[in-house]
Amino acid sequence: MLNFAANLSWLYTELPFLDRFEAAARDGFTGVECLFPHEHPTAEIQARLQGLGLQLVLFNAAPGDWAAGERGLASLEGRDAEFQRSIDAALALATALNCPRVHVMAGLLPLGNTGDTADANQHQAARSRFEQRLAWAATQAQAAGLTLLIEPINTRDMPGYLLSDQASAHGLVERIGSPHLKVQMDLYHCQIMEGDITTRLRRWLPAGQVGHLQIAAVPDRGEPNQGELNYPHLFSELQALGWQDWIGCEYKPRQAGAGGTSAGLGWLRAQR
Template sequence: MPRFAANLSMMFTEVPFIERFAAARNAGFNAVEFLFPYDHPPHEIRQQLTQNNLTLALFNTAAGNVRAGEWGLSALPGREKEARTDIDRALEYALALNCEQVHVMAGVVPTGEDAGLCREVFIDNLRYAAERFAPHGKRVLIEALSPGVKPDYLFSSQYQALAIVKDVSRPNVFIQLDTFHAQKVDGNLTRLIRDYAGKYAHVQIAGLPDRHEPDDGEINYSWLFRLFDEVEYPGWIGCEYTPRTHTEAGLGWFNAWR
């Protein structure tokens, strides 16, 4: 049976971030994820997780200077020291919050920069992250982002992500399979889910094309949820979508899984 995590960066935004944990629990979720925890001290988030009996499924390394167009630093040549500081900080939060995995954000390829060099830098930083995380039993994840959502991100295809994981060659590095991005770029989600089971350690969902609730659009999520059961996917499914209106009003799709 699929296990769902509410994404608190996109859902329950009707209330302040720190109040979204209780809102998610009251809606029937047993886990949460979010983009970044760094605006809050770990003990504050840990208190919310404990009080609401929630598992933290995932968060990201820091984005860098978003206003300047950055979306992660780990693939940026010359920024290795900053990237590794962000990785170390993410590990501190993962340990404090009992989170099993962190998405290490690659970054947008700077104008005029060689994408091949960026890929090499990313692989080196992923190896650093994997070796830092491994003694603690933590996983490192990478995620392909579709060009329409994040232009010039280092990689957009699930197959590029799989190739990076292969080249990193560390047992605790996996892909983060976001079906919204995967359908936009690669299609054939059934093949991705079946053929690469075991290569992805986290899944995220949203309706396509508008990134709303997973109950409408071109992706048949009822089919995919059965397929994840068929391949015995053991992880969480993160609900990384923007509600059409009020979050609670759009949770009808979730009734069968509460």
């Protein structure tokens, strides 16, 4: 049986954040994930998780100034100290919330699309910083007994994002060589950038470097029951591959307003 976690930053958005835990539990979810729990009182989140019997399975480390457009600190020049503080804080929060995984966002590449040598050098420097900082962060995660994740994100939704393909992510994880650093494989992003999802699952899952999966329809990022991805086939494939970890539901419900998320869970009831 596959285990699905409701992403509370994307689902049940008709409700205040702290009320979404109860809504997810009512719909039968036993796992939840979110982007930035540090924006809410830790004690309040703890109370909801414990009271409802929910497991928080994933959240993001602080990504810098999100409102100003930053999408991660790990590759940004001159942000070493801030990055380290974000990792320390995320690991402490994950420990408090009994959350085993933290997603570390890579950041955006420096501006410039001329393709000249200066751009290439800047981009290579950003990739080098990313790898060096992740190696340090993986050591901290090992000490905490937790796992950090990196996620390839499609450059249509997030132009300029440093990490956008599976091979680069898996190569980086392999070079660092820590069991406390893995890949967060979002099938929505992967389909947009690369396609051939079945083959990629068969390649990457047995390697043991995937620490989390996420799903959404392509191209509209709605419920996984329409569009170009055949999720019933992919769910069968995941079962055949022996996937036992969580699958995050990071999608935008097509039906807006009260009850929109719950009304769109027919796909989940059919899968169960």
